[in-house]
Amino acid sequence: MWTFRESLICSLLFGSAFGFLGNGDTFRRKVSLELNPGLKPPSSLPPGAVLVHARGLGLNDTLHFLLCNRGAPALLLVHTNSTESAVRLDWPEFINRSSSGSLRVEPESSVTYSSALVFTRLWEYDDVNNTADPQKTAESSFYPPYELQNFIWSDLNGTVNQSDHMITLCGREKSESFLNGSLCLKFSVFESAGREQAWPSLLHNGNSSQLRVWLEGVTPRGNDSRFALEFQSVGDSGFQGRVDVRSSIDDEYTPSIFKVSQWVSFPLNSSGAWGFSQWKPVAYRKPEPVFEDATPCRHSPLVSVSRVPPSALVRAYFRDDLQIHGLNISFGIDKDPVFYSDTRYVSWTVLIGMGEPPADAFSTLIIIIIAVGLGTPLAIIIVGGVFVWVRKRVTHGSVYEPIN
Amino acid sequence: MADGEEYQSLVDDEDDGDDDVSRHLSPLCDPRHLLHRVLVLLFMCFLGFGSYFCYDNPAALQTQVIQDMSLNTASFMQLYAWYSWPNVILCFLGGFLLDRVFGIRLGTIIFSLFVLLGQIIFAAGALANHFWLMNLGRFVFGIGGESLAVAQNTYAVNWFKGKELNLVFGLQLSMARLGSTVNMNVIGWVYGRIQAMTGSAGHTTLGITLMIAASTCLFSLICALVLGFLDRRAEKILKKEQGKTGEVIKLTDVKDFPFSLWLIFIVCVAYYVAIFPFIGLGQVFFIEKFSFTTVQARAINSVVYIISAPASPLLGFLVDKTGRNILWVMLAVVTTLLSHMMLAFTFWNPWIAMCLLGLSYSLLACALWPMVAFVVPEHQLGTAYGFMQSIQNLGLAIMSMAAGSILDNKGYLFLEVFFIACLCCEYIDNISCLTSRRR
Numbered sequence: 042m043w044t045f046r047e048s049l050i051c052s053l054l055f056g057s058a059f060g061f062l063g064n065g066d067t068f069r070r071k072v073s074l075e076l077n078p079g080l081k082p083p084s085s086l087p088p089g090a091v092l093v094h095a096r097g098l099g100l101n102d103t104l105h106f107l108l109c110n111r112g113a114p115a116l117l118l119v120h121t122n123s124t125e126s127a128v129r130l131d132w133p134e135f136i137n138r139s140s141s142g143s144l145r146v147e148p149e150s151s152v153t154y155s156s157a158l159v160f161t162r163l164w165e166y167d168d169v170n171n172t173a174d175p176q177k178t179a180e181s182s183f184y185p186p187y188e189l190q191n192f193i194w195s196d197l198n199g200t201v202n203q204s205d206h207m208i209t210l211c212g213r214e215k216s217e218s219f220l221n222g223s224l225c226l227k228f229s230v231f232e233s234a235g236r237e238q239a240w241p242s243l244l245h246n247g248n249s250s251q252l253r254v255w256l257e258g259v260t261p262r263g264n265d266s267r268f269a270l271e272f273q274s275v276g277d278s279g280f281q282g283r284v285d286v287r288s289s290i291d292d293e294y295t296p297s298i299f300k301v302s303q304w305v306s307f308p309l310n311s312s313g314a315w316g317f318s319q320w321k322p323v324a325y326r327k328p329e330p331v332f333e334d335a336t337p338c339r340h341s342p343l344v345s346v347s348r349v350p351p352s353a354l355v356r357a358y359f360r361d362d363l364q365i366h367g368l369n370i371s372f373g374i375d376k377d378p379v380f381y382s383d384t385r386y387v388s389w390t391v392l393i394g395m396g397e398p399p400a401d402a403f404s405t406l407i408i409i410i411i412a413v414g415l416g417t418p419l420a421i422i423i424v425g426g427v428f429v430w431v432r433k434r435v436t437h438g439s440v441y442e443p444i445n
Numbered sequence: 446m447a448d449g450e451e452y453q454s455l456v457d458d459e460d461d462g463d464d465d466v467s468r469h470l471s472p473l474c475d476p477r478h479l480l481h482r483v484l485v486l487l488f489m490c491f492l493g494f495g496s497y498f499c500y501d502n503p504a505a506l507q508t509q510v511i512q513d514m515s516l517n518t519a520s521f522m523q524l525y526a527w528y529s530w531p532n533v534i535l536c537f538l539g540g541f542l543l544d545r546v547f548g549i550r551l552g553t554i555i556f557s558l559f560v561l562l563g564q565i566i567f568a569a570g571a572l573a574n575h576f577w578l579m580n581l582g583r584f585v586f587g588i589g590g591e592s593l594a595v596a597q598n599t600y601a602v603n604w605f606k607g608k609e610l611n612l613v614f615g616l617q618l619s620m621a622r623l624g625s626t627v628n629m630n631v632i633g634w635v636y637g638r639i640q641a642m643t644g645s646a647g648h649t650t651l652g653i654t655l656m657i658a659a660s661t662c663l664f665s666l667i668c669a670l671v672l673g674f675l676d677r678r679a680e681k682i683l684k685k686e687q688g689k690t691g692e693v694i695k696l697t698d699v700k701d702f703p704f705s706l707w708l709i710f711i712v713c714v715a716y717y718v719a720i721f722p723f724i725g726l727g728q729v730f731f732i733e734k735f736s737f738t739t740v741q742a743r744a745i746n747s748v749v750y751i752i753s754a755p756a757s758p759l760l761g762f763l764v765d766k767t768g769r770n771i772l773w774v775m776l777a778v779v780t781t782l783l784s785h786m787m788l789a790f791t792f793w794n795p796w797i798a799m800c801l802l803g804l805s806y807s808l809l810a811c812a813l814w815p816m817v818a819f820v821v822p823e824h825q826l827g828t829a830y831g832f833m834q835s836i837q838n839l840g841l842a843i844m845s846m847a848a849g850s851i852l853d854n855k856g857y858l859f860l861e862v863f864f865i866a867c868l869c870c871e872y873i874d875n876i877s878c879l880t881s882r883r884r
Contacts, residue, residue: 073532075879123573288792290734290789290790290791290792290858291856291858292733292734292856292857292858293855293856293859294856295856295857296852296853296854296856297729297730297733297852297854297856297857298733298856299733299857300733300736331853332852332853337732337733369861372734374738375739376738407858407859407862410862410863410866411862411865413866414862414865414866414869415865415869416871417869417873418869418872421873421876425876
């Protein structure tokens with residue numbers, strides 16, 4: 042009983058401390074969104090292709106996010122310790138060859154950290170044994186993957202939301218499977234700490250942006266088809282990556298999900314994270330999910346990749362000496378009765394940012410309920426105990442009085 | 446149990462003639478003898494077997510029912526809703542009818558008939574491929590099922606009050622669990638065999654399977670008849686009148702129920718709310734929080750019931766020996782609270798918490814239900830048990846919905862905290878129970 046109470050008190054104290062920290066995270070950035078910065082005729086991107094620049098201005102630093110779907114869709118994060126830093130694009134060069142140096146963040150000396158996340162492939166496999174684990178699936182069960190660099194993207198009309206700092210890109214392959222289907226990326230940048238209403242309601246802060254990926258209406262090539270998304274992280278060679286899975290007892294923001302996975306990159310000589318991709322191992326099978334529409338997902342081990350991913354953004358920004366790692370996220374769980382063909386929808390969300398990944402804390406409501414719920418009986422026991430003890434003493438006194 | 450005490454069994458005022466009769470009877474046939482009571486207990490236990498077996502038929506055949514009748518999960522759940530919701534009122538009425546109109550013997554037989562009839566309609570609905578008929582079957586089944594449980598409780602008190610009552614309640618609970626466990630394990634296999642025999646799966650296969658399940662209800666009906674005969678015989682031999690005390694019972698007697706009975710009702714609702722909805726919603730919790738496989742999750746989820754089958758008679762025996770039901774109930778509440786806290790706030794192996802939960806659930810069930818008999822006069826017992834069952838049904842129905850929506854919106858931690866809060870309320874209630882009895 043004691044250990045329980047102690048651990049509870051501890052968790053209460055910590056919870057509230059963290060809770061206040063979380064609520065008190067007042068760090069803000071001034072965010073502005075720009076499409077194709079500096080692009081003037083006669084230069085023009087192919088139809089559907091776009092380069093989004095989100096600039097987050099802090100007190101003494103600037104965080105640049107660049108999202109581009111020329112080639113495989115990629116998100117580039119560049120942090121500078123100057124408030125004056127700017128993105129410079131050599132558009133003709135970028136459009137034609139995307140050669141290294143056609144995209145720069147200046148002044149280059151102010152850049153402290155940069156990394157990119159590239160979505161390269163969409164795998165589809167026939168899950169005959171219903172394990173939902175591509176690692177355990179025979180190679181023959183895999184269909185040819187959809188290469189995201191070959192996707193055709195729809196024009197951005199109406200999908201830019203300047204006030205919310207959100208942009209949605211949707212693309213499709215030329216094959217019949219994508220006749221009524223599309224793969225979409227919703228990119229959001231945040232000014233300050235908070236959560237999205239929609240699950241998984243990841244906690245974000247001013248140092249992060251979020252990508253929601255969904256696959257809608259695609260005709261699967263088999264009845265038991267499941268999908269997996271391959272993505273790669275590109276960074277400077279002075280960094281190394283690691284995927285941690287953290288467990289928490291708290292699932293109040295993402296019901297039934299008790300884990301958070303974070304792919305952190307940290308310098309070779311220290312362990313503090315400089316950049317991260319963070320996600321909860323859950324995907325949703327409906328656009329507006331209820332509890333039953335959640336399905337667990339699984340990530341494969343990190344592998345080192347030697348080929349530079351086919352993204353214009355990565356080729357144009359990074360010099361040689363790169364660290365490239367890749368992993369797959371697969372959707373579904375062992376013996377999951379629901380396949381992609383049942384709902385034709387799956388969505389997954391990842392948070393990308395710099396610094397340490399944000400950590401969840403107990404909400405104030407839950408702390409109050411625990412405190413009241415457990416405090417009342419405890420108080421009653423104590424008061425009752427004291428009362429009984431006092432009464433016993435009084436009656437004992439009266440009983441023994443005559444003898445004395 | 447001392448022998449002298451046993452002889453008070455069903456006789457409050459001794460008659461001279463009784464001794465003559467008992468001299469000619471073997472212990473097995475002598476209503477005053479322990480051996481005879483064991484025989485009665487056997488029939489009493491199997492009285493509920495059929496209804497417990499058939500109650501969970503839909504759950505055990507979930508995929509088959511959904512496929513054969515082409516349903517979705519929501520309409521499948523109607524099968525349970527049609528059982529539960531009417532019972533909020535009906536088993537209260539059933540208890541009243543037991544006390545007032547039919548008497549226990551006829552009442553039990555009638556309710557057993559309802560159970561059998563309901564299951565047959567249910568099966569016929571599957572045979573004819575009419576889902577509404579299946580719902581009707583569940584409704585009729587429900588009318589009998591819950592009231593039968595009330596009758597079972599009343600029988601137990603009539604025969605065992607002042608003796609092995611807690612043990613008997615424990616045994617009945619373990620029979621209930623046995624019924625559902627046997628069903629869960631057997632009925633799928635039966636379906637498979639019939640499918641192999643008829644060559645194809647379909648609503649006919651389902652119908653035949655359910656008809657076979659109805660045989661357990663027939664068995665229970667036979668038990669009801671035998672029990673009625675034995676009870677009448679005991680009454681004749683012991684010259685005890687069946688539930689007639691000269692007092693007229695009215696439905697409005699409910700408002701005159703002693704305060705402590707209301708407290709018992711609250712304990713009952715608050716406790717079961719923290720058990721059944723959790724087990725119903727628990728599978729995903731074990732998969733996600735403790736990385737269990739689906740099979741492991743199903744196993745740990747059913748461990749509460751599996752433990753309660755052997756544990757409840759043992760714990761009932763313990764409670765019989767020591768008395769002090771309220772303290773045992775309190776202990777059960779505290780250990781349940783502990784196990785919920787383990788599940789909510791730690792990553793300790795959940796088998797510990799679930800086994801503890803199973804033990805405390807059995808302890809509570811066999812200590813709580815007999816308490817009713819201590820605070821209510823015998824002629825109101827049926828009404829009181831019926832009312833308790835009604836309130837339990839109502840509480841469970843409402844709280845299951847509440848628990849579902851808490852889970853949907855706030856997740857498992859919040860749900861666990863909600864259960865913990867329920868148990869804390871119950872603990873407070875328990876303390877007032879204790880103090881009100883002391884007065």
